[in-house]
Each structure stands twice: as structure tokens, then as C-alpha cells.
Amino acid sequence: MPKVLTFQAAMDTVASASSRHLLLGNGFSIALKPDIFSYGSLFENADFSKATHISAIFKALGTHDFEIVIRRLQDAAVVLEVYEPSLGKLAKQLRSDCAAVKDALVSAIAKRHPDRPYDITAEQYVSCRRFLSRFNHIFTLNYDVLLYWALMQSEVDKLQLLPDDGFRHPEGNPDLPYVSWQQAQSATVHFLHGALHLFDQETEIIKYTWSKTDRAIVDQIRQALDENKYPLFVAEGTTESKVNRILHNAYLHKALRSFESCCNPSKNAVVIFGHSLAENDKHVLRCISYGAASKLLVGLYGSVTSKENRRAIESAEHLSSLRKEKRGDRAPLNVIFYDAASAHVWG
DSSP states (O other): OOOEEOHHHHHHTTTTOSEEEEEEOTHHHHTTOHHHHSHHHHHHTOOOTTSTTHHHHHHHHTOOOHHHHHHHHHHHHHHHHHHOGGGHHHHHHHHHHHHHHHHHHHHHHHHHSOSSGGGSOHHHHHHHHHHHTTOSEEEEOOOSSHHHHHHHOGGGSOOOOOOOOSEEOOTTOTTSSSEEEOOOTTOOEEETTBOTTEEEOSSOEEEOOSTTTSSOHHHHHHHHHHTTOOOOBOOOSSHHHHHHHHHTOHHHHHHHHHHHHHTOSTTEEEEEESOOOOGGGHHHHHHHHTSOOOEEEEEEOSOTTSHHHHHHHHHHHHHHHHHHHHOTTSOOOEEEEEEGGGGOTTO
């Protein structure tokens, strides 16, 4: 088993890096609200009333992981069409169920999400903002608005955080009740798989905000869902299907390219917090192995010998091996593991 440093000791190893970039996974949200953002909790609050048999699929597969179920349904539809083309109606039903699982995930997150920013204490925001302030760019795979809230809480400390997500007042019409993505090159915060407060309106990508409406963001999101308007979300079950979704959306495509760019300079460092380095996010992780950033810090929760941590360690070491195999002319990828709990992200 590799040596596991404290978070501070791990960050000391990249003190001389030109830039430090952060990649967040669901562990960032679970660290604050495990009763809300764990898959088990989301499953318990998911509404499958329009397709009641879906609960049985989760049970049969022995999981509460929505992406695993989505992947199995997608694969089943493809295989069914090969073995029995005449069962096209059943394959269509499998894909419909796949979409229903994705919608249930979005709705469950919105339903369980904290209602207001002040449901999180000032002390928790202070700790989170101190953690975030260490990084030049922040990339998140999460759908909730906890990161957005934390970045906006400028009154809790004296940190000069200047987050920019590329959204601005719509050109020529600043009175609209939302802001729109202006493809700003200055963006430092990126939602790689979309988020609850981002919506694709075909002609523009918009973001709900409190300042434009005096209505809480979560209330706006829940109303949109009640009107069958779904936020920009990438919850496909495989990395291939995720890439296909990303490439067909300008905002998501730009966000992924931005991460790729941050992984390129050899003097840069990438820090991963709250992500298991799962195979279904390979499209993001390969930016690291195909890049030239020489340091990768990976957070581990709990015992280093746990099944989840062993898998994460193996995946991280595989990224390092890929660097040698695919990009032998570039700097080696030095992987450093740290105790995620010692980061005290939320205090």
C-alpha cells in the first residue's frame, strides 16, 4: 500500500507548482451532507412512481448507484437489438427507463438539497473557502449548488476569491431573470457534468441566480422541474455516452477542454478530492494521463486497504502508467495520496 500523507503535507509537495487545479467529486458534497448526497439517500428519495419496476432493477443489481443502473439499461438495449432485433419495442422501453432513472436522480437531488445558503454555517463556509482558495481553477463533477454557494459567501471571511464561471448578463437585455454563458475565456470555475442551476435553452446556456429574481435558486430549480424543464445534466452510464453528450453541448465541451488545458503544462499540479477515479469518468481522467502535469494528488477516505481505496489507488497508478505508455516524451506523472478527512473541507 502507498504512503498516505496529510492534506497539508501533500500540498507542500506542490508548493512550487506554477498552478494548482482542483477536481471535485461527489465526496465534496457527501463530506458536508452524507444524509443527503450519498447514493443510498438519493435512492430512498427517488420517485419511480411512473415506472415502479425500476426499484426492482436496483435491487436485482444490488446497488443504489444510479449510473450503474443507467449503464446496465443502456447495455441491455444494445445487446437485445443484436440478439433479437424483433424486440425493438422492449429495447425502446429499456432506453425509456434509462431516461426515467436520470430524471429521478435530478429530481431526488433537487428535492433533498438544502433549501437556503444559510442552512450551512458560516464556520463551514470559512473552512470550505479556505480550501478552495488554494487553487487556480476549480472543476466539479457534482450537480448540486454547494460549490456555487460557498464561492458566493464573501461576507464570512477576508479571502479575495474571484470565481468566474463565464456567465454574464445577456447581451442587450440585462433585465432578463437569468445570466447566460458568454464563453468567457477567463472562467476559473467549471461544472464538467452540468448542474442543477444550469439550463440548456438551445439558443443559450443559462444560469439561475438569486440576484436576478430575489427568489432562492433551489425554489427556481424545483419550479422548473415541476414544469418538466430539466437542468443541464450528464448522468449517462458510460464514459463513451458521457463524451457524446458533452461534445454536443458547447458549454460542457468548453469545460472539458479547459480541464485538458490545465493538465497540459508540466509544472502544473492536479488535486482530486472526493472522487473514486471510476471508469465511467475516464473521459475526464485521461486528460491527466495524456497531459504533462507532473503531480497528481488523490484523496482517500478511511482505511487505505478498503475496497474503494484499493480501486482508487489502482486507477491512479494506471494513469501514471498510461503517461509513460502514451506520452513517454512528457514528464512522468507522480501520484501522491493524502487523507481526505485531513483537508477539513467543511470544518
